[in-house]
Amino acid sequence: MGEIIKKNIAIIGAGIIGCAAARELCRYRGSVIVIEKEADVSLGTTKGNSGIIHAGYAGDKGTLRFKLSHRGNVLFRKYAPELDIHIKNTGSLAHVQKKSQLSILEELLENGKKNGAVGLEIITDSDTIKKIEPNIGRNIYASLHAREACIISPYEAAIALYENAKRNLVDFLFGSKVTDISYDKSRKTFFIKTPSQTIEADFVINAAGVHSDDIARMIGDKSFYISPYRGQYLLFDSEAGEFVNCINFRVSAGKSKGITIVPTIDGNLLTGPNYEKTCKDGSITTVEGLEEVRGKASQIFPDLPYEKIITSFSGLRAISGIDDFIISSSCENKRFINAAGIQSPGLTCAFVIAEIIIEILKDLGAGLKKNSKFIPVRKKVPRFDMANISKNKKLFKINNQYSNIICRCEKVTEAEIVGAIKSGATTVDGIKFRTRAGMGRCQGGYCRLRVMKILSRELKIPFEKVTKSGKGSYIAGDRMN
Amino acid sequence: MVKDRKYDVVVIGGGPGGMAAAARVAELEIKRVLLIERDLFLGGILPQCIHSGFGVKIFGKELAGPQYCQLFIDKIKKLNVDIMLGTMVLSIDEEKNIIVSGKINGIEKIQTKSIILSLGCRERTRGQLNIPGTRPSGIFTAGVVQRMVNIEGYLPGKDIVILGSGDIGLIMARRLTLEGCNVKGVYELMPFSTGLIRNIAQCLEDYDIPLFISHTVTKIYGNKRIEAVRISKVDGSLNPIRASGKRISCDTLLLSVGLIPENELSKTCGIKLDSRTNGPIVDENLQTSTEGIFACGNSLYVNDLVDNVTEDGYVAAESALNYLRGWKAKNNFIDIKAGKGIAYVVPQRVSGSSDVLFRIRPGRPARDANIEFSGLGYKKKVKRVNPGELVFIKIKKEQFTKAALPCKGVIGIDIKA
Numbered sequence: 001m002g003e004i005i006k007k008n009i010a011i012i013g014a015g016i017i018g019c020a021a022a023r024e025l026c027r028y029r030g031s032v033i034v035i036e037k038e039a040d041v042s043l044g045t046t047k048g049n050s051g052i053i054h055a056g057y058a059g060d061k062g063t064l065r066f067k068l069s070h071r072g073n074v075l076f077r078k079y080a081p082e083l084d085i086h087i088k089n090t091g092s093l094a095h096v097q098k099k100s101q102l103s104i105l106e107e108l109l110e111n112g113k114k115n116g117a118v119g120l121e122i123i124t125d126s127d128t129i130k131k132i133e134p135n136i137g138r139n140i141y142a143s144l145h146a147r148e149a150c151i152i153s154p155y156e157a158a159i160a161l162y163e164n165a166k167r168n169l170v171d172f173l174f175g176s177k178v179t180d181i182s183y184d185k186s187r188k189t190f191f192i193k194t195p196s197q198t199i200e201a202d203f204v205i206n207a208a209g210v211h212s213d214d215i216a217r218m219i220g221d222k223s224f225y226i227s228p229y230r231g232q233y234l235l236f237d238s239e240a241g242e243f244v245n246c247i248n249f250r251v252s253a254g255k256s257k258g259i260t261i262v263p264t265i266d267g268n269l270l271t272g273p274n275y276e277k278t279c280k281d282g283s284i285t286t287v288e289g290l291e292e293v294r295g296k297a298s299q300i301f302p303d304l305p306y307e308k309i310i311t312s313f314s315g316l317r318a319i320s321g322i323d324d325f326i327i328s329s330s331c332e333n334k335r336f337i338n339a340a341g342i343q344s345p346g347l348t349c350a351f352v353i354a355e356i357i358i359e360i361l362k363d364l365g366a367g368l369k370k371n372s373k374f375i376p377v378r379k380k381v382p383r384f385d386m387a388n389i390s391k392n393k394k395l396f397k398i399n400n401q402y403s404n405i406i407c408r409c410e411k412v413t414e415a416e417i418v419g420a421i422k423s424g425a426t427t428v429d430g431i432k433f434r435t436r437a438g439m440g441r442c443q444g445g446y447c448r449l450r451v452m453k454i455l456s457r458e459l460k461i462p463f464e465k466v467t468k469s470g471k472g473s474y475i476a477g478d479r480m481n
Numbered sequence: 482m483v484k485d486r487k488y489d490v491v492v493i494g495g496g497p498g499g500m501a502a503a504a505r506v507a508e509l510e511i512k513r514v515l516l517i518e519r520d521l522f523l524g525g526i527l528p529q530c531i532h533s534g535f536g537v538k539i540f541g542k543e544l545a546g547p548q549y550c551q552l553f554i555d556k557i558k559k560l561n562v563d564i565m566l567g568t569m570v571l572s573i574d575e576e577k578n579i580i581v582s583g584k585i586n587g588i589e590k591i592q593t594k595s596i597i598l599s600l601g602c603r604e605r606t607r608g609q610l611n612i613p614g615t616r617p618s619g620i621f622t623a624g625v626v627q628r629m630v631n632i633e634g635y636l637p638g639k640d641i642v643i644l645g646s647g648d649i650g651l652i653m654a655r656r657l658t659l660e661g662c663n664v665k666g667v668y669e670l671m672p673f674s675t676g677l678i679r680n681i682a683q684c685l686e687d688y689d690i691p692l693f694i695s696h697t698v699t700k701i702y703g704n705k706r707i708e709a710v711r712i713s714k715v716d717g718s719l720n721p722i723r724a725s726g727k728r729i730s731c732d733t734l735l736l737s738v739g740l741i742p743e744n745e746l747s748k749t750c751g752i753k754l755d756s757r758t759n760g761p762i763v764d765e766n767l768q769t770s771t772e773g774i775f776a777c778g779n780s781l782y783v784n785d786l787v788d789n790v791t792e793d794g795y796v797a798a799e800s801a802l803n804y805l806r807g808w809k810a811k812n813n814f815i816d817i818k819a820g821k822g823i824a825y826v827v828p829q830r831v832s833g834s835s836d837v838l839f840r841i842r843p844g845r846p847a848r849d850a851n852i853e854f855s856g857l858g859y860k861k862k863v864k865r866v867n868p869g870e871l872v873f874i875k876i877k878k879e880q881f882t883k884a885a886l887p888c889k890g891v892i893g894i895d896i897k898a
Contacts, residue, residue: 235608281704285613311608313616386571389580389588396587404584405569408519409745414584443606445622449629464635468618472705475618476635477733480660 002196007033007171009361010192010201012178012215014038015046016154016350017339018207019161024354026168028368033199034170035192037177039470040430042158044209046347047433048231048283048315049154050260050270052247053077054345055092055146057112057120064325065345068356070115072349073148079351083160084380085152086265091119092149092247093132095140095300104251105144112146119147135243137302149247153265154347155433161350163423164378168371173197174426175470178208181218183333190219190336203366204336205357210280210318212340221332224340228280229317231273232289234297237308237441241267243301250300259296261304266410266436271297271304273315285312310441317343325349327356334364381419381435384411406454407447409440417451421458428452429469452476488513488563490801491579491593493570493746496525497787498599498778500553501794502801507560510802514562515591517581519569523557524550525601525778526624527787529631532652534679538788549787573750577773595773595801598761599794600746600780604649605739607701614701617708623649623737627656636660638733642710643667644698646674646681648785648869650737655684664688665729668696668712670719673846675739676869677785698734699726707734742780750774757825758782764814765828765837766800767793773804782827782840785871789840796838815881815890820855822847822896824868831892833881839894841872847898855893857881866896 009025011018014036025032038044056070080087096105105122112120123129124142132145166172176194181204183190192199208215213226236243244261252258261271274292290312297304320326320341330336337360339353346353362368384402385391395402401415412435420434428444431437431451438444438451452466452475459466464476492503495518503516522528527535530546537543540552557564568583579591604622619638621629626637627649641662643650646669654664667685672695674681685692693712699721700711714725742760744752753770755762760781761769769776777793784790814830817839824842831837841852843866852861852872857880866872 284615285611287613287699290611290613309609309611311606312611312613384582392582393588400584400587403582403587404567405519405582408569411571442603443608445604445606445625448625449633453633463633469705473618474706476629476633477638478636480630480634480636 002198004198004200005033005171006200007031008201008366009033009203009205010035010190010199011205011207012192013044013207013209013212014041014158014162014172014174015044015207015209016042016158016161016347017342017353018205019158019165020350020354021205021207021339021357022165022170023161023168024351024358026165026170027371027374029371030366030368032165032170033201034165034172035176035178035194035199036172036174039174039427039467040425040433041162042155042433043469045316045318045342046154046158048233048313049347050233050262050273051151051154051264052092052260052262052348053087053150053152054348055112055120055149056115056117056348057108057144057146058345061111063323064327065343066111066115068325068349068352069345070112070117072345072352073150075351075355076152076348077150080152082376083164083378085157085160087150087152088265089148089150090246090263092146092249093129094144094146094249094251095136096143096251097139097141097299099141101251102142105142108144117146117148121145132246133244133248135301135303136248137300140300151247151262151265156265157347157350159434160378160380164376166424167378168375178215178218181215183219188335202335203361203364205339206336207339209342210316212318212338216330216338216340219330219332219336221330221336221338223331224320224322224326224338226341227319227321228278228282229319230276230278230282230289230314231317232285232293232314233270233272233312234290234293234309235311235313236269236305237310238267240269240305240308243269243305248300250296259293261297261301266439278316280316283314283316285314289314311443319343325353327353329360329364337361381416381423384413384416386411406450407435407437407440409442409446410436412437412447414454417454418458421455426455426459427467427469427473428455428475431455448475486589486591488515488591488593489805490595490597491515491517491591492597492599493517493579494525494599494601494778494780495520495523495564495566496599496601496778497527497550497553497790498794499597500524500557501791502597502599502777502798503562504553504556504560505795505798506802507557507562509799511561512802512805515565515593516557516562517565517568517570519567521567523554523564523566529628530652531631532656535787538786539791546787570746573746575750595804596775597797597801598747598769598774598776598780599778599797600743602740602742602779602783605736605741607736610736610738612698612701615704617701617703617706619703619707619732620701620734621736623647623653623735626653626735630656630660636662637735639663640665640731641733641735642698642729642731643735643737645669645736645738646676646692647737647739648676648680650735651676651680651684653735653737654690655688658688658690664690665731666691666693668698669694670697670715671695673867674869678867678869697721701734702728706732708732710734740779740783742783744780747776747780755825755829757819758827760827762829763827764810765831765835766803766810767797767828768800768804768810772810775800782825782842785869789871813890815892818891818893820893820895822850822898823894826894831881833878835878837876839874839876841874841894843868843872843896847896849898851897853895853897855895857892
């Protein structure tokens with residue numbers, strides 16, 4: 001049977017939605033636990049993402065995806081500073097290549113205005129477009145400029161929410177795959193089973209990404225299903241980071257927003273994703289998929305510096321049968337709340353989705369009372385800053401680990417890595433997503449063994465027990481005699 | 482340990498190139514010399530190269546990497562060279578001010594009259610090859626595994642596939658076999674091996690490890706740890722032949738697919754780089770496009786043998802001393818153009834007023850080839866050339882004056898089969 005844990009609210013899934021819901025619940029009294037099958041937050045759909053906070057004009061009218069997107073943008077910009085989430089207001093350009101497509105932009109603009117978005121403008125003058133994006137191709141007919149669009153790092157956002165939730169006493173169970181859920185009607189209690197624990201909870205929030213339909217099935221809810229759609233990306237060296245200045249979309253008639261060419265918040269250049277149906281563990285890259293990304297990106301940026309690619313990756317979109325977000329009590333049990341089908345613009349909408357979940361809980365009489373001890377502020381470990389030598393000197397005086405550079409490409413110091421471990425990183429990928437160690441052009445060639453040694457030392461585990469991303473992903477094999 | 486923050490020569494990088502340069506400067510003259518190394522020990526890659534084959538040219542005998550390294554460490558310690566370990570150079574400005582960061586002294590500024598860059602190289606990664614599939618653990622570059630095995634004392638796994646026939650991959654094929662791993666094969670994309678011929682014989686053939694040329698990895702399987710790779714033959718244009726694909730199970734994939742000179746630092750001070758070598762453009766004195774900054778080692782171009790790195794270190798050291806004596810480089814250089822059959826040539830420009838040692842990297846294997854210097858009227862016959870082995874050709878300065886440079890300041894070099 002294992003350990004028994006009793007909580008008011010259990011959240012299944014520690015992606016951006018699960019973490020945002022957990023953090024939002026910290027504003028109220030009551031005990032919360034987040035159950036995650038992976039070793040860390042953000043390892044599912046959240047990880048493979050374009051990192052865009054959309055301006056709020058896209059999507060079919062009448063859908064939640066459309067309705068929530070502008071409020072999502074506003075809330076993200078409001079909360080990012082207190083959570084120390086690095087956000088940059090780059091604005092976005094959606095490009096069309098033919099005169100006949102101008103009406104698409106006009107419709108998007110109208111939709112955006114209705115949604116409350118400001119700073120929307122259609123530009124047809126190619127000089128003006130060139131001024132914003134000097135490297136753009138000559139074949140652009142018109143572009144919709146949206147000033148409110150921003151870039152962030154999706155995993156940094158999830159990590160920030162996790163750290164703040166943890167500080168406000170939310171429990172996180174990692175490496176705990178939910179295998180069964182039962183409900184005791186008389187006690188109004190869910191029993192959530194993992195291989196080593198049983199969690200008893202009054203309410204459940206299902207934020208399990210591509211697996212949210214499988215989780216819903218555990219209480220007999222067959223009202224929706226999730227189809228994973230893969231998106232593949234190419235990531236370029238920071239030397240190509242200034243190739244574009246803002247978020248660029250190549251508008252297509254299809255379902256997704258089309259290929260994007262974006263600067264990342266960490267100074268790289270990213271292009272993708274394509275859109276292809278796959279299975280739930282289909283997060284792989286393919287020759288054909290990456291070719292498609294290249295082909296489409298080249299249509300609006302013909303001179304993309306492909307020789308500067310440092311890696312490729314893919315992510316999954318959790319797309320529900322109605323092609324919209326499902327944020328509501330389950331038809332089988334009102335106390336079980338689905339937050340499913342969270343595809344684009346799910347990242348943008350994380351905070352507003354969390355707000356809706358709270359409203360549902362309040363309506364259910366969950367008795368949410370204000371938590372006067374809520375600490376809204378999260379501070380990340382300061383970054384060693386190449387541009388600010390005097391700041392680094394001050395950091396060194398406090399802690400000499402700040403002058404010991406472990407990752408040479410991204411200039412990540414020992415202090416940042418130790419700080420990441422203290423705030424919850426347990427794996428090499430956990431360090432990578434928190435500090436960027438291993439994300440640069442040598443892809444960990446220099447720092448991986450050094451990071452493993454620090455993990456081994458700080459977590460007091462043998463070197464060979466350090467993993468890339470949890471159980472099964474060991475790095476070092478047998479110790480030699 | 483560091484007495485003064487003002488130096489005559491600062492050598493950046495404590496590998497074989499940097500050690501040779503620092504030692505030679507201190508041996509020849511009484512100068513204020515500083516050697517900066519980011520690792521906690523000197524030697525660069527040598528301490529992890531525990532196989533033998535080093536030093537035949539310099540010491541007249543075969544040594545293991547750590548032995549070769551120790552001879553230089555002992556020498557430097559006896560000389561008047563300041564050493565900063567565990568210290569990373571962050572930037573160099575136009576006045577040759579160097580900003581460093583290290584755990585002991587924090588961030589410091591160092592002033593110097595001249596600089597020798599010996600920054601080493603990094604390995605090409607899976608990301609740059611764009612191998613499709615999942616992203617599990619168990620995929621390593623060969624040098625990382627060499628450090629893991631020979632310094633940290635851990636094996637990477639049991640069933641090994643090696644992609645690329647670069648020298649480190651070949652060396653590790655043997656090393657892992659000796660440690661009881663099952664090396665299933667070395668797969669090379671090109672129709673020829675890119676490693677030294679002696680390494681093919683001594684590391685693969687002697688251990689019955691198969692080498693498959695014109696093959697590559699086209700897919701990676703496994704979610705947590707790598708479980709298998711798909712291997713496909715490639716056609717004449719290096720494109721995989723779909724039908725030839727087969728799945729080979731393994732728990733480790735080693736990549737030995739090329740080395741890239743590290744020059745992020747060179748870029749911070751505006752040194753011009755050669756897109757062929759990925760290293761600085763230098764003259765016969767190994768001076769870069771910035772006066773008083775010299776380059777050697779694998780950040781200049783990727784070497785096959787450490788002995789050559791040491792010799793380049795000596796050249797850079799002597800040039801730095803010449804520079805301190807007030808000697809100035811000419812500004813009307815003759816450009817050297819790497820032509821047919823050649824991947825790159827170092828130096829990329831010459832003054833024409835002194836002897837020049839050309840280091841020529843063949844682009845593809847050839848037998849009974851002619852290496853022709855157009856404009857110099859010089860030709861050299863060679864029995865065979867191989868991309869894994871540099872060709873060294875020394876041209877006397879008289880040859881440049883004799884030619885009277887009808888080539889308008891450009892000398893082309895071609896390998897003609």
